[in-house]
Amino acid sequence: MDQGRLRNSRHPVHNEGATRSLVELSQAMATPNRLKERMRVKNTPSQNESSSAWKDMPKSVQTFLQLRGFSSYDEAIEFLEFPLKNLTDPLKLKDMDIAVARLEKAFTSNEAVCVYGDFDMDGTPAVALLVRALRGLGFKNVFHIQPDRHKDGYGFHTHLAKKMMDENKVTVFITVDVGITDVAAVREVNALGADVIITDHHQEKEELPQAFAVINPNQKKCNSGMGHLCGTGVALYVAMALNRHFRENKISEKFLDIKNLLDCFAIATIADLVPLKKENRVLVRHGLKVLEKTSMVGIQALLNLLKLSEKTLNAADVGIRFVPKLNSLTRMGGEILPIDLFLVENGEQALQLATRALEVNENRVRSLKTAEQELETLFGASETKNFFWSYSGTFHKGLVGLLASKVVNATQKTAFVGALLSDGKTIVGSARTANVNGNNVFEALTSCRHILKKFGGHPQAAGFELDVEQAGAFDTALAAYFSQCEERKNKPTDDAVDMEVTVGEAKEFLHWMDRLEPFGVGFTAPVFAFPDVILSEVKPLKGNHFRLTLRDQRGQSIGAILFGHNGEPPLEQHMYRVVGEPQWNEFRGNKTPQLMVKSFQLTDLQDSISLEL
Ligand SMILES: [Mn+2]
Numbered sequence: 001m002d003q004g005r006l007r008n009s010r011h012p013v014h015n016e017g018a019t020r021s022l023v024e025l026s027q028a029m030a031t032p033n034r035l036k037e038r039m040r041v042k043n044t045p046s047q048n049e050s051s052s053a054w055k056d057m058p059k060s061v062q063t064f065l066q067l068r069g070f071s072s073y074d075e076a077i078e079f080l081e082f083p084l085k086n087l088t089d090p091l092k093l094k095d096m097d098i099a100v101a102r103l104e105k106a107f108t109s110n111e112a113v114c115v116y117g118d119f120d121m122d123g124t125p126a127v128a129l130l131v132r133a134l135r136g137l138g139f140k141n142v143f144h145i146q147p148d149r150h151k152d153g154y155g156f157h158t159h160l161a162k163k164m165m166d167e168n169k170v171t172v173f174i175t176v177d178v179g180i181t182d183v184a185a186v187r188e189v190n191a192l193g194a195d196v197i198i199t200d201h202h203q204e205k206e207e208l209p210q211a212f213a214v215i216n217p218n219q220k221k222c223n224s225g226m227g228h229l230c231g232t233g234v235a236l237y238v239a240m241a242l243n244r245h246f247r248e249n250k251i252s253e254k255f256l257d258i259k260n261l262l263d264c265f266a267i268a269t270i271a272d273l274v275p276l277k278k279e280n281r282v283l284v285r286h287g288l289k290v291l292e293k294t295s296m297v298g299i300q301a302l303l304n305l306l307k308l309s310e311k312t313l314n315a316a317d318v319g320i321r322f323v324p325k326l327n328s329l330t331r332m333g334g335e336i337l338p339i340d341l342f343l344v345e346n347g348e349q350a351l352q353l354a355t356r357a358l359e360v361n362e363n364r365v366r367s368l369k370t371a372e373q374e375l376e377t378l379f380g381a382s383e384t385k386n387f388f389w390s391y392s393g394t395f396h397k398g399l400v401g402l403l404a405s406k407v408v409n410a411t412q413k414t415a416f417v418g419a420l421l422s423d424g425k426t427i428v429g430s431a432r433t434a435n436v437n438g439n440n441v442f443e444a445l446t447s448c449r450h451i452l453k454k455f456g457g458h459p460q461a462a463g464f465e466l467d468v469e470q471a472g473a474f475d476t477a478l479a480a481y482f483s484q485c486e487e488r489k490n491k492p493t494d495d496a497v498d499m500e501v502t503v504g505e506a507k508e509f510l511h512w513m514d515r516l517e518p519f520g521v522g523f524t525a526p527v528f529a530f531p532d533v534i535l536s537e538v539k540p541l542k543g544n545h546f547r548l549t550l551r552d553q554r555g556q557s558i559g560a561i562l563f564g565h566n567g568e569p570p571l572e573q574h575m576y577r578v579v580g581e582p583q584w585n586e587f588r589g590n591k592t593p594q595l596m597v598k599s600f601q602l603t604d605l606q607d608s609i610s611l612e613l
Pocket of ligand 1: 122230
């Protein structure tokens, strides 16, 4: 990116700039060294002026960057504009050369290759990316398979590999986002006569699988320094290495424009919550542009139906509005799977799939609402307890995690919510706790292990399974555990606020948003507090939403949106402290500054009330 322009202008990158840098990106990914030289020449003259400190930046942007841990302008710019020349050579990933050689052999001898990916929204885009890449390079027999979330569970499974071998004569498996711990399955599949190339980003255990190649930036023996990549990120680097090797050695007549695969990369990197730094950051930024015009017709159809194709996509659109619609498909019976939307090629079929996907989502929202209402009636019964445990035959087992989170939000208690399966015997449940409570659900479940058939997870989120006859014993065991822990109330705090601003400062900040995006893990979106603003307009919208206008002491106004507010509506013409995230609201091509309200507090009454969302 052009750093000189950043310093001389307070305005965001224009579209031509983004398009041009995509061309640069294609070149960078195809021939890293040539670009490296070009970039070096281009960057040299501006290096000297780079110490011009923060003075060209609005104060609010400077403060924001300092709050995110950058002590100098140069350090911040290095992060914001991670240069493409710094993209790591794919061959730096351990075993990449071995994998490329094996895939070359598969190509020349026309072997059937199967991409095996996890079912989640990292594994799925990774499958799509690699299938597109292999086909794009001219591979003729490319298959893919993913385990069923409920039937098979996470992992590289022998029975699924065997099925692909029996049905499609697959001789090479490439895993994506999965496999690093599947020592036994890899051994079994080897014994059946296929080679396995593992690509993953999860932590290794004591023993690595005896695979043909193990590509994982997070294995101890890999020095690539790319541990922040998600599974799809690793798959992208496989595609880059393969493309370069095939091109340089004239192995195939077909080559890839790697940048076209960045749509998958962006979706997964945002969905998998890996830190948006270095190549993740720069490639997500480009990937969002690619996603806007994606060649995947199913994904385009879904973006259209969600009205996301009418605006400039940002990380929040993808993470909050798009990914959950795909994610829920695997939880709701699997009639349509996310991978179908990634790989469908026929436009008409794409529209049908996307339409049906949204219907499945609506059903999910409905059953979630019903379950929530049922849960709420049970809150009273657990009032005297410092945890919540309940199960029902009407809860869908794909929703128990979400339900447990809802209970945590509503009651501030650690929650255990179970679905009684149709066999009438087994309860499949999920546990959640609010971070701030410091309660460890994994530890809680461990203390109940004599009662549980299965359990696993993390301190904040875990899953478990038990017989319905044990439901009472589970309650007793949890009570014993929690009586030892003092549960602190999750008090609403102002901690998340970055700074107090005037409306003018917020607007000035917004002109930098394109530069600062994408926000995510490790670089969270700004949260501003407007200390004393008059709500000059409060307009109720459908579905408990409100449109507000805030006017500050200097008479400047900004629009605001308050989503899903169930309590007392804010009062027009009263003074509030309003906290929220600044953003651009795009409507029919018009962009206006807006605040997404997180909380508000009346400040012009002595007896002030605090409403926390
Ligand atoms: Mn992953």
